[in-house]
Amino acid sequence: MSGRFITLEGGEGVGKSTQIRALAAALAARGLETLVTREPGGSPGAEAIRALLMEGADDRWDARSEALLFAAARADHVARTIRPALARGTWVLCDRFVDSSRAYQGGGGGITDADILMLHGFGSLGLLPDRTFLLTARAEEVGRRLAVRDADGADRMGSKPDDYQARLVRRFAEMAAAEPDRWRVIDAEAPAEAVTAAILTSLADWLP
Numbered sequence: 001m002s003g004r005f006i007t008l009e010g011g012e013g014v015g016k017s018t019q020i021r022a023l024a025a026a027l028a029a030r031g032l033e034t035l036v037t038r039e040p041g042g043s044p045g046a047e048a049i050r051a052l053l054m055e056g057a058d059d060r061w062d063a064r065s066e067a068l069l070f071a072a073a074r075a076d077h078v079a080r081t082i083r084p085a086l087a088r089g090t091w092v093l094c095d096r097f098v099d100s101s102r103a104y105q106g107g108g109g110g111i112t113d114a115d116i117l118m119l120h121g122f123g124s125l126g127l128l129p130d131r132t133f134l135l136t137a138r139a140e141e142v143g144r145r146l147a148v149r150d151a152d153g154a155d156r157m158g159s160k161p162d163d164y165q166a167r168l169v170r171r172f173a174e175m176a177a178a179e180p181d182r183w184r185v186i187d188a189e190a191p192a193e194a195v196t197a198a199i200l201t202s203l204a205d206w207l208p
């Protein structure tokens, strides 16, 4: 039996972590076995790489080194956590995946999509989600949320400048438009409960 692989994507502070927790609870209430995981991270090795990526100055890594580190973390996460869970029939709910590399290191950092997909092909044998939810909200709304959540300061990746953030948001929208069979775009400005309901509606075809 094979589980489902679902990812949540979007810019900083749009509500992915909030929604993944709510989604896991809703699926568990329907009797489904779920695993919530995240990137970068989700396995001991990938969590160690996460610390390298998230701490330190913006120029700690150049764009290519950063793309390699994200791909290496993902390879370990896929091999040790995601593929075994899917093989057990578990629904894997992942907070960010390769599409974040395509948006951040690609749209934001200027690495080509072909290069990111090549690294993903080598490191993770090209595993792709069955369904990807893109959470969207206006920059002003996200700014209000992050001002509260990150009052003590953002991490290294969250501190990228506004033009970088704008490019990655555009890249997410392009990817969703280019691959509508896999992506579902969700308005994440609504109250959290309404956002969860919209995600569940977009999963109705798979739910028991």
Ligand SMILES: Nc1ncnc2c1ncn2[C@@H]1O[C@H](COP(=O)(O)OP(=O)(O)OP(=O)(O)O)[C@@H](O)[C@H]1O
Binding pocket: 010, 011, 012, 013, 014, 015, 016, 017, 018, 019, 145, 146, 148, 149, 158, 188, 189, 190, 191, 192, 193, 195
């Ligand atoms: N629908 C919502 N309405 C209002 N506030 C929200 C909503 N969803 C999440 N928040 C709040 O916004 C902040 C950011 O949410 P969250 O941490 O889930 O975002 P995220 O997309 O996982 O962020 P990041 O990408 O930075 O990890 C949190 O303080 C959260 O409580």
Ligand SMILES: Cc1cn([C@H]2C[C@H](O)[C@@H](COP(=O)(O)O)O2)c(=O)[nH]c1=O
Binding pocket: 012, 038, 039, 040, 070, 096, 097, 098, 099, 100, 101, 102, 104, 105, 157, 158
């Ligand atoms: C997987 C992945 C992530 N990022 C960035 C996106 C965020 O700024 C951080 C992760 O922080 P979060 O609070 O856990 O969302 O890393 C990236 O640039 N590339 C990636 O592949």
